[in-house]
Structure formats: C-alpha cells, structure tokens
Amino acid sequence: MPESLSPFTKQQLLPQEETLEILKHKKELFIGIPKETSYQEKRVCLTPDAVAAIVAHGHRVLIESCAGKEANFSNKEYTEAGAEITNDTQKVFSCPIVLKVEPPTLDELQLLNPHTILISALQIKTRSKKYFEILASKRITALAFEYIRDEDGTYPAVRSLSEIAGTSSVLIASEIMANVNSGNGLMLGNISGVPPAEVVILGAGTVGEFAARSALGLGANIKVFDNSITKLRRIQANLGRPVYTCTVQPKNLLKALKRCDVFIGAVRGKNRSPILVTETMVEHMKKGSVIIDVSIDMGGCVETSEVTSHDKPTFEKHGVIHYCVPNIPARYSRTASVSISNMFTPYLLQIADDGGLENSLRFNKGLKNGLYFYHGVLTNKSVAEWFDLPYRDINLLIF
Numbered sequence: 447m448p449e450s451l452s453p454f455t456k457q458q459l460l461p462q463e464e465t466l467e468i469l470k471h472k473k474e475l476f477i478g479i480p481k482e483t484s485y486q487e488k489r490v491c492l493t494p495d496a497v498a499a500i501v502a503h504g505h506r507v508l509i510e511s512c513a514g515k516e517a518n519f520s521n522k523e524y525t526e527a528g529a530e531i532t533n534d535t536q537k538v539f540s541c542p543i544v545l546k547v548e549p550p551t552l553d554e555l556q557l558l559n560p561h562t563i564l565i566s567a568l569q570i571k572t573r574s575k576k577y578f579e580i581l582a583s584k585r586i587t588a589l590a591f592e593y594i595r596d597e598d599g600t601y602p603a604v605r606s607l608s609e610i611a612g613t614s615s616v617l618i619a620s621e622i623m624a625n626v627n628s629g630n631g632l633m634l635g636n637i638s639g640v641p642p643a644e645v646v647i648l649g650a651g652t653v654g655e656f657a658a659r660s661a662l663g664l665g666a667n668i669k670v671f672d673n674s675i676t677k678l679r680r681i682q683a684n685l686g687r688p689v690y691t692c693t694v695q696p697k698n699l700l701k702a703l704k705r706c707d708v709f710i711g712a713v714r715g716k717n718r719s720p721i722l723v724t725e726t727m728v729e730h731m732k733k734g735s736v737i738i739d740v741s742i743d744m745g746g747c748v749e750t751s752e753v754t755s756h757d758k759p760t761f762e763k764h765g766v767i768h769y770c771v772p773n774i775p776a777r778y779s780r781t782a783s784v785s786i787s788n789m790f791t792p793y794l795l796q797i798a799d800d801g802g803l804e805n806s807l808r809f810n811k812g813l814k815n816g817l818y819f820y821h822g823v824l825t826n827k828s829v830a831e832w833f834d835l836p837y838r839d840i841n842l843l844i845f
Contacts, residue, residue: 473802475505476792478541481513486756486772488516488779489786491545494527494839496787501528501793504677510538517783543794547786549573555580561821563803565587565790567603567676568818568829569715571744578824587803589637591789594816594827606785610775612656612712615738616645616664618777619708620738622767629767632707636665643667646702648694648722648792649712649746653740655684662689668732669702672713694722696750702728711739711747718745725749725764734766743767744771807844814840 477500479491490513492500499506507529511521521531527805532538539557544550550558556578558564561584562758568590581588592602616634623629623643636641645661647654650672657680661668669690672678680690692698703709703723709731719741728737728750741747750763751770759771775782793806793813800806807814818826823838830837 450728457637458645467813472504472799473798475500475543475798477505477507477539477543477545477568477794478538479507479509479513479545479552480535480538481510482516482547483551483554484575484708485550486776488644488776489547489783490517490519490779491516491783491786491790493517493784493787494519494523494529497524497529498790499528500794502509505794505798506530508532508538508541510535514783517779517782530671531576544567545790552576552580555584558584558586560584560586562732565818567592569831570781570829573829573833575835578819578829578833578835580820581819582824586751586819587817587821588819589813589816590818591786591816593818594793595812597812602789603786605735606789607775607782609656610782610785611740612658612777613651614778615653615657615710615712615740616660618759618774619645619710619736619738620664620770622769623707629736630707634664634708643708644702645669645708646671646699646706647700647710647711647712648699649714649741650671650674650681650691651712651714653712654710655681657712657740658685658689661692661708662687666708669706671699671702699723700727700730703727704732707732707735709735709737709748711737711741711751713741713747714744719747721747721749728766728835729764731764731766736765737766737768737770738772739768740774743772746770756757804844807840814844820844838843 464507479613484665500507509524509529509531511531511533536557540559543563545581549566564586596602620634621627623632625631632643637643643666645668647657650670658670670681671692671694672683674692698786739746739748739751742751742753754770756771756777760767760769797803797806817840818829820840820843824830824835825838825840827837
C-alpha cells in the first residue's frame with residue numbers, strides 16, 4: 447500500500463499514555479454533635495466559630511441542646527453560627543457523621559445508623575469486645591482522633607491535650623500551695639530576696655516540656671528526669687536554656703524529691719505508667735509539698751497515688767498533698783475545646799473537598815492512620831491484638 451494511503455502515521459501506531467480524568471465532586475457533610483455524657487467530660491468537639499466556618503462551606507451541623515454548656519458555649523452562639531439545635535439525642539446520633547470527644551457508650555452505639563462515620567477518641571484501654579462487635583454489626587466507619595497523624599508524623603490531638611495538661615499541672619500546683627486551699631503558703635514565683643520554689647518533673651515528653659516552660663516562666667527552679675537522653679537533650683533545646691536534667695536514678699531522684707516543693711509525674715508506659723516514685727520516697731518529701739500525678743490516666747507513676755475527681759481533687763498522705771485527677775484538660779474545658787476544634791475543622795473541610803471520607807483516606811496517610819473500623823471491618827492491628835479480633839490491612843480495602 448502506498449505510504450500516502452496509510453490510515454495511521456508512524457507516531458499514531460506507537461503505544462500512547464492513557465490519561466484518565468478524575469473529577470472531585472465536593473460532598474456536603476451533615477455532622478451531629480451529641481452532648482458528652484462521660485463522667486467529668488466538659489469539652490465539646492466544635493466551637494461556634496468552627497461551626498460558622500463549616501456552615502459557610504455549605505455543610506450542616508446538628509448539635510444536641512446544651513452540648514457546649516460546660517465549655518461556656520451557649521445554644522444561642524451555636525444558632526447564630528448556623529447550627530441546628532435539637533433536644534432529641536436519637537436525631538443527633540442519626541446523622542451521617544457523628545463527632546464526639548469521648549467514645550460513645552454501648553447504649554449510644556445502639557443509636558447510630560448503619561454505615562455512620564464516627565469520629566471520636568478510642569481510649570483502647572477502657573473499651574470492651576462488645577464495643578467493636580456493635581461497630582461491626584452496624585458496618586460503622588470509625589476514626590480515633592488520638593491516632594491521626596500530622597504531616598510531620600506527630601499526633602496533633604495528643605500533643606495539644608498534652609500541652610494543656612503540662613501547663614495546667616503547674617497552675618494547679620500554684621493554686622494548691624496557696625493558703626486559701628490549706629497549702630503551705632509558698633508562691634510558685636521568683637520574688638526578690640526569696641528563694642525560688644523547687645519543681646521536679648519526671649518525664650521529658652510534651653507534658654514535661656510544657657510543665658517546665660510554665661514553671662520557668664513563673665521563676666521556679668526545675669529539675670527534669672527521664673531515661674531518654676534524646677528527650678532530655680530535646681527539652682533543653684526547646685526551652686532555649688540549660689536546665690538541670692538527669693536520668694532516672696533512685697538516689698538522685700530521692701535527693702531531688704527531699705528538696706522539692708512540687709513534683710509533677712508525666713511518664714507513660716506501654717500498658718500502664720511505671721511506678722518510679724515509691725511510698726518511701728514520698729515519706730521523705732517535705733510536709734506541705736505537692737504531687738501532681740498527670741500519669742494517673744495510665745495508672746499513675748507514684749505509688750501513693752489514688753484516682754480523684756474534679757469535685758474533690760486532692761488528698762493528703764504522709765503530709766504530702768496529692769492531686770490525681772484523670773483528664774486534666776477537662777478542667778480548662780473552653781481552651782481544650784478550642785484546641786480540639788482547631789484540629790477537627792480542617793480535616794472536616796478537607797473530607798468535603800475530597801468528595802468524602804474514602805477519597806481523603808486514599809490521599810491522606812495521617813488521616814488513614816486514625817482509621818480503626820472501615821464499613822464494619824476492623825483495620826487497626828493494636829485493637830486486634832488487644833481484643834484478639836481478626837483485622838484487615840486498610841490498604842487492601844481502599845485502592
């Protein structure tokens with residue numbers, strides 16, 4: 447055949463790349479925020495400002511009446527921000543997306559519709575096997591916000607709440623030491639001619655760092671103990687000044703405890719916090735000194751610690767005042783709510799812009815890390831091992 451009559455050119459006969467057009471259809475979200483019912487929980491997931499931003503993007507937010515009351519956000523503020531208010535708890539849990547701080551109770555899980563997206567804390571240590579069986583039976587997709595990772599690999603929710611807990615621990619110690627609270631009358635500040643208060647911090651993580659930052663800001667002397675040289679080096683760099691640091695050696699720790707006015711325990715363990723301060727060590731502490739055991743959420747790092755409540759937060763043992771309230775950030779519920787809301791809002795808007803949660807999970811590895819149930823299938827290895835349940839790799843379920 448003559449070349450002029452060939453139906454295709456040589457270039458056209460070569461294999462060509464195929465381009466597929468991917469359309470992202472923005473998804474409208476309908477978010478339900480129920481009132482928190484867990485003991486001492488006073489936070490709320492979204493502030494009125496966050497609701498206003500979400501509603502402005504064309505989404506709906508349904509809030510149970512008085513959900514923000516304990517964080518000092520009124521129904522009126524939410525209504526003015528564009529939220530819908532209801533007294534019907536069932537109606538809130540019927541929303542396609544349910545947003546909570548604490549994990550739902552077993553009774554609340556029964557209110558969820560099949561295929562609901564649940565975003566809350568997981569708190570694996572306080573869950574039961576029944577909890578996951580209900581999620582599976584309703585084919586729920588569930589995200590644990592404490593497992594969501596940021597672009598730099600950190601956990602934004604955990605870090606924010608740890609910052610609050612660390613700063614709070616010093617403020618609480620300062621309150622307890624005041625005479626009006628039957629304290630020893632010492633001020634946790636640097637007054638000319640008066641020796642500064644001594645603060646010992648056990649644990650150089652985020653809680654320890656922000657406790658150290660607050661104590662230094664008030665003018666106290668601090669000593670930081672941790673078994674990780676890397677963490678001790680990092681806390682010095684982050685504080686921008688040389689401070690006393692030491693590995694956890696009983697002899698040095700006891701020496702520091704004998705002299706300190708405030709001890710802050712902020713160490714974590716795999717299943718529970720290790721007990722690093724024995725009862726004998728507590729007996730050697732000064733009368734009227736204060737122990738703030740932030741680790742009480744994981745069992746406590748002081749042998750004499752016992753769980754207390756926000757209503758009756760302290761008790762005295764061996765002349766030392768102990769503060770052992772779990773969930774310290776709930777004490778400053780408004781600040782904690784703003785912090786949580788700041789984390790949730792960008793993720794919710796991103797999910798909408800991506801066309802739904804499934805698309806976001808494909809593109810956002812940090813968000814995918816928070817997923818522990820996908821349409822009723824367990825996808826978290828830690829949960830599976832803890833409760834002896836079968837699980838599937840999320841990468842095999844989402845393509």
